[in-house]
Amino acid sequence: MAPLAHRVDLIRHLVRRDFTLRYHDSALGVLWSLLLPLAQLLVLVFLFQRVVPLGIEAYPAYVFSALLPWAWFSSAIADAGFLFVTNRDLLRQPHFAPATLVVVATASRLVSYLVSLPILVAVLAFYGRGLGTSLLALPLLLLIEGILIVGLGLMVATLNVFYRDVQHIVAVALSLLFYLTPVFYRPQQVIAEYQAVFSFNPVVRIIEAYRTVFFEGRMPEPGGLVFAGTVSAAICVLGYGLYRRERHDVIDAI
DSSP: OOHHHHHHHHHHHHHHHHHHHHTTTOSSGGGHHHHHHHHHHHHHHIIIIIISOOOOTTHHHHHHHHHHHHHHHHHHHHHHHHHTTTOHHHHTSTTOOTHHHHHHHHHHHHHHHHHHHHHHHHHHHHTTOOOOGGGGGHHHHHHHHHHHHHHHHHHHHHHHHHOTTHHHHHHHHHHHHHHTTTSSSOGGGSOGGGHHHHHTOHHHHHHHHHHHHHTSOSOOOHHHHHHHHHHHHHHHHHHHHHHHHHHHHHHHHO
């Protein structure tokens, strides 16, 4: 078997194993991948439609169209902190590339995202938001976000081997980033002096592009995609560079 085909087959096997083990011995099994984002959606809808109304039309559909891609990003980055330190035996196998684990974690969380998409479609349909040709942009958005996740994941996984505080810093950073990303509010509601912070955040551009595709039913702005894609690619190159420089020390340190 060719090396590339062997690597793809290995990744597919590890993704299936990771996704299966995540819900192993739970009564609801894979249903948790649907229930968790729904639970978060209900909390946000209750808070910002009932308690502190933001006045956004079709609010559940508005939030859910951004919440799912955010959940993929945040859960995959959170997982990255534990990947190398909890897979010591696998990393010490000859010819096994530790970076494979980051790709596997990213793909496994993507499966959870894709499993939840039918619920999003149902919510959008309930509020009269039909999906059309804008879905053609979805593979590109998935690719851009996946590249960003892999790049950041390589950084987090590598650094956490040497500095175990990294996983805790990442958890705090993700909590803060959630509020700095317009998942549950309009970006237009941000006051002018902070708009620049949002415009240079690739996660904001990606989340807004998903919302444009799902909620608004139109193609995202090319400029935003080019910016997000360029920054994501740069972060991925930096992440891989850090990982490659520290790879041998990673294996020794674990």
